[in-house]
Amino acid sequence: MSDNGFEPKIIAFLCNWCTYTGADLAGTSRLQYPPNVRIIRLMCSGAVDPIYVLKADLAGVDGVLIGGCHPGDCHYQEGNYKARRRVVALKEIVKSAGLEEDRIWLRWISASEGQRFADTVTEVTEALKKKGPNPLKNEWAV
Amino acid sequence: MSGRFRLEERLVKTTIPVENNQTLAAVQGFLRQLLESGAVEALLVPMRTPHGAVTPALVSNPDLLAAADPLAPVMPGNNATQAGKLSIREPRVKVGVVLRACELRALVELVKLQQASVDDMTLIAVDCAGTYEVPVYQGRRANGDEELWRALYQAASNDPDALDPEIRLACHMCEQPVYEGADVTLELLGSDLGQEIRVSLPDELGAKLGLSASEPNARAEVVEKLVAARTARRDAEFVAIRERLEGDEGLIGVFDACIRCHNCMNVCPICYCKTCVFKSAVFDHEPLQYVGWANQKGAYRLPADTALFHLTRLNHMGLSCIGCGMCTQACPADLPVGPVFRAIGQRLQATFEYLPGRSLEEPLPLITFKEDEWLQVGYE
Numbered sequence: 001m002s003d004n005g006f007e008p009k010i011i012a013f014l015c016n017w018c019t020y021t022g023a024d025l026a027g028t029s030r031l032q033y034p035p036n037v038r039i040i041r042l043m044c045s046g047a048v049d050p051i052y053v054l055k056a057d058l059a060g061v062d063g064v065l066i067g068g069c070h071p072g073d074c075h076y077q078e079g080n081y082k083a084r085r086r087v088v089a090l091k092e093i094v095k096s097a098g099l100e101e102d103r104i105w106l107r108w109i110s111a112s113e114g115q116r117f118a119d120t121v122t123e124v125t126e127a128l129k130k131k132g133p134n135p136l137k138n139e140w141a142v
Numbered sequence: 143m144s145g146r147f148r149l150e151e152r153l154v155k156t157t158i159p160v161e162n163n164q165t166l167a168a169v170q171g172f173l174r175q176l177l178e179s180g181a182v183e184a185l186l187v188p189m190r191t192p193h194g195a196v197t198p199a200l201v202s203n204p205d206l207l208a209a210a211d212p213l214a215p216v217m218p219g220n221n222a223t224q225a226g227k228l229s230i231r232e233p234r235v236k237v238g239v240v241l242r243a244c245e246l247r248a249l250v251e252l253v254k255l256q257q258a259s260v261d262d263m264t265l266i267a268v269d270c271a272g273t274y275e276v277p278v279y280q281g282r283r284a285n286g287d288e289e290l291w292r293a294l295y296q297a298a299s300n301d302p303d304a305l306d307p308e309i310r311l312a313c314h315m316c317e318q319p320v321y322e323g324a325d326v327t328l329e330l331l332g333s334d335l336g337q338e339i340r341v342s343l344p345d346e347l348g349a350k351l352g353l354s355a356s357e358p359n360a361r362a363e364v365v366e367k368l369v370a371a372r373t374a375r376r377d378a379e380f381v382a383i384r385e386r387l388e389g390d391e392g393l394i395g396v397f398d399a400c401i402r403c404h405n406c407m408n409v410c411p412i413c414y415c416k417t418c419v420f421k422s423a424v425f426d427h428e429p430l431q432y433v434g435w436a437n438q439k440g441a442y443r444l445p446a447d448t449a450l451f452h453l454t455r456l457n458h459m460g461l462s463c464i465g466c467g468m469c470t471q472a473c474p475a476d477l478p479v480g481p482v483f484r485a486i487g488q489r490l491q492a493t494f495e496y497l498p499g500r501s502l503e504e505p506l507p508l509i510t511f512k513e514d515e516w517l518q519v520g521y522e
Binding site for chain 1: 442
């Protein structure tokens with residue numbers, strides 16, 4: 001299942017209450033999705049410090065996926081709304097700095113959406129395969 | 143632009159006479175009046191030290207105001223930081239702070255970041271015609287030019303395109319050389335400084351100091367022309383730096399020579415965190431960890447995370463960057479820190495329709511949100 005053998009490495013920061021549980025549901029439902037994603041569980045998408053995303057990108061990770069509850073469903077009322085603003089700001093900075101904003105993905109996936117989680121991982125993986133590896137992967141001087 | 147500020151009080155324009163071309167003495171006299179009248183209990187103002195340097199000081203003895211030099215075209219630091227120290231918590235006294243426009247904008251941001259309070263403060267704005275870097279300024283002074291400011295104000299008032307090229311780039315790019323939201327403003331632009339100094343202040347204070355209203359002068363037109371010239375220069379710098387940032391170099395290339403000394407952060411009025419993540423244990427690693435990273439890419443840059451440092455700082459203060467250029471002035475590698483932060487900051491600020499320093503009422507964009515915004519984000 002590879003184009004020229006390139007398998008993107010994706011880091012996913014998932015909120016405990018929705019997307020991580022959705023990923024869990026995808027697993028217990030035995031849904032198939034690409035194994036390219038490395039999941040890190042956080043309590044809230046609002047707990048994703050942009051520095052985590054930047055560090056991963058500069059280290060050469062091919063893609064970062066942030067998953068949170070749908071707007072209005074945040075366990076902490078407003079964490080995902082703040083995450084949304086942070087991602088908008090982060091993408092603006094990344095783009096203005098000459099880096100690739102389309103390696104950063106934000107998706108709202110609820111605890112009951114195992115299929116949406118599997119579909120999202122498939123979609124991100126396919127898009128990054130098409131895009132190619134992160135050019136910073138072999139840059140030591142970053 | 144409304145900074146604060148006591149909108150219920152009416153500001154009146156008055157004139158302080160200048161005798162024998164002694165403009166600085168007239169300014170000092172006005173500050174002395176403020177202190178002696180009890181309008182303020184102390185003044186934060188740029189002072190000339192006995193050895194000739196310019197430094198901000200908190201002055202409580204009116205006699206020492208003979209050394210005050212708010213006209214000196216040099217900016218060793220952004221004094222919003224010092225104003226914050228004098229006001230961050232109670233108890234505190236009524237202080238007057240003499241600041242340039244970029245310092246007042248920084249102060250507004252610091253209030254919103256809960257690092258300053260203007261509640262007991264009298265804001266005294268000084269129209270700015272631009273400043274030199276410290277060594278340039280000291281060199282010019284050593285060559286005997288004691289009134290460097292005079293030529294700068296004259297040029298700014300008469301021929302705004304002819305700004306001294308040795309003025310800091312941040313000042314060439316400064317499209318907000320005046321601040322309209324202060325309590326007291328020394329309106330130095332558009333006046334014949336050999337004759338008089340125009341001051342706007344609340345009528346109550348004017349009455350207290352025995353100053354009466356006077357006719358408006360040419361300041362508004364002068365400022366308009368100056369702003370147009372500076373805006374043009376700013377936009378040209380933005381085009382140049384964006385070409386590099388969005389071209390092959392990118393931010394990583396532009397900041398390639400960074401040694402991560404943190405000078406830009408230390409002098410930044412907005413970067414206030416006492417325990418910055420970059421000075422924390424997060425960036426301390428086990429010796430073997432470095433070898434592991436070296437093995438991954440074949441080599442590992444040390445000190446590490448230079449690009450991460452700048453990108454993170456952009457995240458933390460880019461929305462509040464008021465463009466004072468202290469970062470550029472402090473950079474030992476002569477990197478264009480200020481232009482980069484201003485260029486990217488402008489994009490960020492436009493995204494959130496936020497203008498740093500504009501108003502105390504506008505919340506910082508990243509501590510607030512609306513439910514019905516960027517509705518496609520997370521679904522596309």
